[in-house]
Amino acid sequence: MAPRFEALDDLRVLLAAMLIDVEPLMPEGAFLAGKAFQVHRRRKQPMAAKSILADFLIGGHAQSLNATILTRDPRFYRSYFPGVPLITPSKDD
Numbered sequence: 001m002a003p004r005f006e007a008l009d010d011l012r013v014l015l016a017a018m019l020i021d022v023e024p025l026m027p028e029g030a031f032l033a034g035k036a037f038q039v040h041r042r043r044k045q046p047m048a049a050k051s052i053l054a055d056f057l058i059g060g061h062a063q064s065l066n067a068t069i070l071t072r073d074p075r076f077y078r079s080y081f082p083g084v085p086l087i088t089p090s091k092d093d
Contacts (some may be wrong), residue, residue, distance in 0.1 A: 025061050033060025036080040059084060 005011040015022060033056040040056070055073075059081035063067045068085040069077055077086055 025057060026064060027054050029061035029064035033057045036060060
C-alpha cells in the first residue's frame, strides 16, 4: 500500500478510517517465519521459486498472534502455516 501514498501519516489515516490495526513483528513471529522458510528452502519445489520472504513473515506474524490472513494464495499458507485461519475470496470477486 505504501507506494500509493506520499507520506506515512496519509497511510495511517486511511488504515485508522478502515479500522485496521497494524501490529509490529515480534521475535516469535520472525522465528516462526524463519523456521517455515527453512522448510521451504529444503523442499525446493516449483512453488518455492514463487514464494518470497514477506509471505513467510506474514504467516509467522499471523501464527504468533493467532490472527487470520486474507489471501488469494491459500495453498502457500496452508502448506507452511496450517494452523492459521484463512479468508480466501474467490478469484471472481
